[in-house]
Amino acid sequence: MTTNETGSRLALITGASSGIGAACATSLAAAGWSLLLQGRDGERTEAVALRTRALGAEAESCLADLTADDDLARLVAVTAGRPLHALVHAAGLITLGRVADVDTAALDDHYALNVRAPYALTRALLPNLRDARGHVVFVNSGAGRQAKARWSAYAASKFALRALADALREEEDALRVTTVYPGRTATPMQEAVRAAEGAAYEPSAFVQPDAVAAQIVALLELPRPSLVSELIIRPG
């Protein structure tokens, strides 16, 4: 396996500015990985990068809106010629509402970030991933396995994301591909979901982002030829 100049493996994490993506960044840093951290907000992404550097990691903030093709191209350019050992797709969005109330523009937003962006980014980075015999992790959702009332747009996008992962796993012999299905996790996204549901937000009742991140690091570190192809994590 090819590593960078410092001998560590390189991971690109999307949605690294917050929640599960940020937790993955610190957990991977603690495990000795080098990091490319995609975020939209410079200050918040750099704050995560600083935390990872304090753990000894080489970390670079890469600012990009994943729904903008120019930004995607700039993000891909940062990785030029660098073997990529892990690509963790954590960026995502959700709007709750009945089909009767959620318009097609909102559906398009889910498709753009939750499906099209991981498709486009994975596709563009296939050479880097093949070089490293890398691992692609798709952060999906319980809603990617079971769609409930008021979750249609988000669930449809996450079902599609599962399809992308399953097909990619079959196609790319050199790669490992994992779908992770977290249940309700204590992040800003879940706080917004609870507000939309008119319910109290009690972070301690939910899966902790660090727990999801620890499982992702564990499955990335699992020696070949073993593969955790799917992983469900739920409060309980």
Ligand SMILES: NC(=O)c1ccc[n+]([C@@H]2O[C@H](COP(=O)([O-])OP(=O)(O)OC[C@H]3O[C@@H](n4cnc5c(N)ncnc54)[C@H](OP(=O)(O)O)[C@@H]3O)[C@@H](O)[C@H]2O)c1
């Ligand atoms: N929290 C849960 O209960 C839960 C459960 C199951 C699955 N998930 C999944 O877990 C993943 C991470 O979610 P989270 O809970 O950690 O939420 P979060 O804290 O709200 O983080 C979402 C991330 O997505 C980024 N993002 C949003 N729009 C973007 C865009 N257009 N381009 C680039 N990045 C964008 C955000 O960037 P900004 O900081 O710039 O907004 C942020 O980094 C998502 O895929 C979500 O569907 C979450």
